[in-house]
Amino acid sequence: MGTDQREQIATTYDDFGRRWARGTSPLYEDWALGISQDPEMLARLAALPRAKQQPNLVFAAARWEGAPLSPYHEVRPWLLEHWDRIAATGAARTVQTNEANRCATWLPPLARLGGPVALLEVGAAAGLCLFPDRYSVDYATPSGIRRVDPLDGPSDVALSCRVDGEASVPAHHPDVVSRRGIDLDPIDAGDPDAVDWLTTLVWPGPDHDARVSRLRAAAAIVAADPPVIERGDLREKVTDAAAAAPADATVVVFHSAVLLYLDAEGRREFADLMAGLGDRIGRRVVWLSNETLGTLPEIDARVPAGTATDHRFVQTWDARPIALAGQHGATYETAPFRG
Incomplete structure (x- = not known):
């Protein structure tokens, strides 16, 4: 060594x-x-x-x-x-930080999509983020708290997120008609040992205590309606998985803190795959990403100089930065990218 x-x-x-x-x-x-x-x-x-x-x-x-x-x-x-x-x-074991609260940062862009949505998460782990339409969210806005509930009423899982603008609060949950995931090592949300490991991955500290109970509650929702999570490499599986989505739905490929586990060549390969995915399968595809600064140079170049990115992902829509998303979903900031 x-x-x-x-x-x-x-x-x-x-x-x-x-x-x-x-x-x-x-x-x-x-x-x-x-x-x-x-x-x-x-x-x-x-x-x-x-x-x-x-x-x-x-x-x-x-x-x-x-x-x-x-x-x-x-x-x-x-x-x-x-x-x-x-x-x-x-x-x-592996690191698979499956934080349901990240769905609070996925809802703002998902709410902009009209019609049915087919979710495809790469690096899905147990699939807790494949259910953004099943969770309630309390958004702390500059003018106060605004609650957004699923169509069928308040959820047993309540997320929380501070936003820097009223416009970020989604008017409704997306119409999710399909949920699918890809992971090198899928997790069964109904396996107590697997869920115990996921809770152990939650950092200690008062900022994170609520995450443990929320994770267990979200896992119960997923275990009651388990999505298909295919074992394999995202670069090898994403095209076929996207093509399998319902024909009338917009395919949304999304991920959080996944590309950092690939080397620069692997990240480039995946970005190129995503750029041409819609054409290859003849479908509307939207690529949403929550990744750290330094993941892809073309994204970094569009983040304003001096932007504070500690504890934050750069959220992108088809490789275009649109927001800063807290690493565990607690904040959502669009100010750096407005205008």
């Missing part, structure tokens, strides 16, 4: 702590920054496969194995002592 690899891992953990966990999960910020300065832990991480080195996975695996939620200097001896168990859990 080379020094360069350990330095790269240290940079990843430092960025995770300062850019993503800060202000939202103090414990994970402390753990990430502690590891970024810890040569022994960096050496152990460097011995893992690259895909298994990421903070989200390592921290969740540690908690799954019983790591105390204590400051890094206190938990460090425990991590070292139980490292083999942590590594084994990380090897057997």
